[in-house]
Structure formats: C-alpha cells, structure tokens
Amino acid sequence: MDKNVTFYFAPHQDDELTNLGAGIVRQLSAGDDVYVVLCTDGGASSVKRMLIDGGGCRWHGGCHHYPLDAAAFTAARDREYRESCRRMGVPADRVLISPLRSPDGGLSVEQAAKIILDALDRFCPDGRVATILPVYRCHQNPDHTAIGEAALQLHRQGRIPAPALFFEQLLCGKTPEGTGLERLDPTSEERARLLDAAAAYRIWSPETGFYAVGYHSVADEFDAFCSDLYGLLKYGDR
C-alpha cells in the first residue's frame, strides 16, 4: 500500500504545533510521510519591540536590547519553528519554509493557493493538504483564514483532494457543537513529543540565536495548548 503523504501548512511559526501538532504527530506515528510548510515570515509579532527596543519583560524581570533587524528576528522565529518540528519528529528535509511566503498579516487567498501548489508540485503532487479551518467569526487571524480558504477553493476546483482542516480551539474557546469535527486525542508518546516541541518556543539562549519569541508573545496560548493537546478536524466541506 502506498504511504500517505500530507503537507501541513502553517501560517506562522508555532501554528504547526498549537493548531496542527496533534495531526502531525499522529501521522508520524502511523508511519506516514509529513511535510510542514511555513507560509509567512512571522515578522509582525509585538515581541520584536520587547526584545529590541527595551520594552519591559516581566518574565526576565527587566528590559531587552538585542540588535535584531527584521531579517534576524524572522531567522530567530524560523529557528524555533525548525526546532519544534524536529522535536515532533519531522525529518529536517521535510521542514519547509515556502520561498513564496508572505509578510506576516499579508497572506492573501491567492498567494496561499500558490504556496500550496508550489509545495505539492516540488515534492509530491499527489500529497494531501492539512491546514487551519477558516472561521468567519472569533476574529480569526486573517492569514489563518486565507490558508484555510485557499485549501477549500483548490479542492472545489478539483486541484487537490479534500483537505484536513483543524479547528482552532484556542480561538473560540470550547468545541462548537454539531459541526462534525473529529477529535484527535494524542497517545502518551505523542503528548510527550508535543510538550517537548512546545518547550522549543521557550528556549532562551541569545548567544545561539534563540530568544523564546513564542513564549514572549503568547505564553498563555502555549500554556492552554499544553493543558489539552488534542486536535479537532474535519475534511473538506463535509
């Protein structure tokens, strides 16, 4: 039997974990091939100011003044992303940063569709697509809506199989009822991998380029993720 090959499209560094991680570790334990594709530069984080311009940091009890330009800040976030993927068990050569990625906050549906097709085209045209379920309420991040919407549109055009779309629990609180979402409960081994991956966003080692950008920006989201760890998904328009 052919192996399942699935591409997980993460709008920002950390979405591969907090929104898609339960699916990624489950497919890896099933022996499937997993690619992860980052779709923006993650450059709009408010942490940039905190780390660079001497904003106060309660966590480290003081101020930070690291001379990071936009490229260095994105590189620091990319490092956390790669480390998170590595800890989930994704082989390094399948942890991708799309050459077509958008500036953070500027991902259009059109560009997202290009990113999806480009990755499939270069690595596995028959691959399946997994990303975030677009929701038009709860103030979903527009980059998240764009990538989900792009996957649905490509499917409706017959260009990709039904995508697996993950509902953002952290966004709307509890699970909506009657929406046909399937619950993915990680095994204890998978939970250990997810927790280890979350810790990648807490690495504080400025001398090696790790600034814990993830935890400086959304510590509460990581904590909420670490306390449940399950995923909720649906396939295509079903």
Ligand SMILES: [Zn+2]
């Ligand atoms: Zn995001």
Ligand SMILES: [Zn+2]
């Ligand atoms: Zn700090």
